Amino acid sequence: MKAVFDDRQRLHDPQHYMANGKTYPSPEAPERIARLMAGAQAAGCQFQAPQDAGLGPIAAIHSAEYLYFLQNIYTRWQRIPDSGPEVIPNIHPASRHDNYPSSALGQAGYHQTDTSCPIGAQTWEAAYWSAQSAITGADLVAGGERAVYVLSRPPGHHAFRDLAGGFCFLNNSAITAERLRARGLRPAILDVDVHHGNGTQGIFYDRDDVLTVSLHADPDRFYPFFWGGAQERGQGRGMGCNLNLPLARGTGDDAYMRTLDTALARIRAFGADVVVVALGLDAHIDDPFKGLAVTTPGFQTMAAAIAGLGLPLVLVQEGGYVSDALSANLTSFLKGAL
Template identity: 70%
Template sequence: MKAVFDDRQWRHDPKFFMANGTRLPSPEQPERIARLKAAAEAAGCVFEAPADHGMGPLAAVHSPEYLHFLRTIYPRWRRIEGAGEEVIPNIHPASRADGYPKSAVGQAGWHQADTACPIAEHTWEAAYWSAQTALSAADLVLGGARAVYALSRPPGHHAYRDLAGGFCFLNNAAIAAEHLLRAGRRPAILDVDVHHGNGTQGIFYARGDVLTVSIHAHPERFYPFFWGYPQERGEGAGLGANLNLALPRGTDDAGYLAALDTALARIDAFGADVVVVALGLDAHVNDPFQGLAVTTEGFGRITGAIAGLGRPQLYVQEGGYLSPDRGPNLTAALSGAAACARPTSSSSAAASPG
């Protein structure tokens, strides 16, 4: 399987993380790259560097205000007397209809949803090349590859059009899907991370040209808490183009695969001719977040079922943080995709999901 990664993604090294009122080391460490890359290579991936597509594809998904904020906030923040080493919000607007401030502190609150997305000196550079990695992987799919892996880090699925959150800054899967759409494809995004892909949902919620599907632990007691409920189906032109499959905590392989059958049937009915998989690995039974209970072998069955649709797949790395299981989970997932990917006589040919 072809794979894409850029070394500049190492340079984002967040220090601040808070859980339950306690400051902890960030789970989104650069060391993730070494483990993920080795695991992908164990599955037969051959890596190449991405091309630079510039700002245009990023601006097709994110607002100009937000991109300007990400590019400039760190030096502005450091000019504040007594400012910390990272940009961390301490105030948020009561609603998105409130006024847009000029101050760095106010803009941090506007554009950062939580304290899990601190911005340091090299955050923008790493996020930019994480997005370029997903774009170049999409180009490989457009060039005829049946399955491609984008080692995008930092991840992206919690990033909205103008809002960072949950370790995410640029929404890599959404950027790749928009790129595929503009190239004449009909993409579906399938998010298999244990957390709901709230940013991805928000970006496409009022649109009907990209299907968004997320299988995740039910948010009533799990991050991101406020989004990811089954009744969220889209609005306006997007009504029916968003599907949330919220699972009870502790759902195992069998329960997960049953939900996946539903997801794949919706993707087939949408007429998608390419599937962008937001590949989280944190649904694992031993994951520190303890959301779901998928086994390592289960990840291979998940991606094998996705590949069984017969559409090209772009696997964009999302969550799955440092633990002994991360490497084996990714190897299983990519091996399952590679083993089951098969060409069809027509990219939109119907297939039995599951």
């Protein structure tokens, strides 16, 4: 299987992660790359660097205002007297329709949903090449490859059209789907990350040309909390083109697979001819976030069922954090996909 990654994706190295009123080392650390790459290579993946397709495919998903913010906010932040080393807002608007301020601090609050997406000096460059890796993966599949693995890091599925959040800045899975759609294909996004793909849902919520399906830990008591309920089915033209399948905390392989069958049936009913898998490996029983309890062999079973659709696959890396099992989990999934 071909795989795509750019070394510049290592440059994002967040120093802060605040949860429950405490600051911890970020679980979305560059160390993830080494473990994921080892897992992919153990499954037989051969890595190549992405092509630079420019901003166009990214701007097809994200607003120009937001992209300008991401490119410039770190430099502006450094002009604030006694500013910290990373862009982390401490105030947020109550509504997306509130005032768009001129200040760097105010704009950071507008464009960053939480404290898990600090922006450093090289965050934009890393996120840009993460997205370019996804775009190249889409182009490879549109050109005839049956399956491609994209080591997109930083991840993307919590990023909305103009919002960063949950370690994510550019929505790689959404960018991939839109690139495939522009190439004349009908994509479905299947998100198997332990967290709901709220940014992906938000981007396509009123559209009927991309199906979004997410299996995730029930958000009533789990990040991202405010999105991911089964009642969220889309709106306008998109009504019925969004499917959320929340799972009880601690759900293991058997129940997960039964729910995955529902997801795959919806993809078939949509008439998709390509699937973007938002590949979170954090559903594993030993992942630091402890949301679900999928086993390492369970990832192979999961991937084999997805491959059973008989459709081309773009496997875009989302979550899956540093643990002893991370490499083996990816190897297991990729072997199932093959």
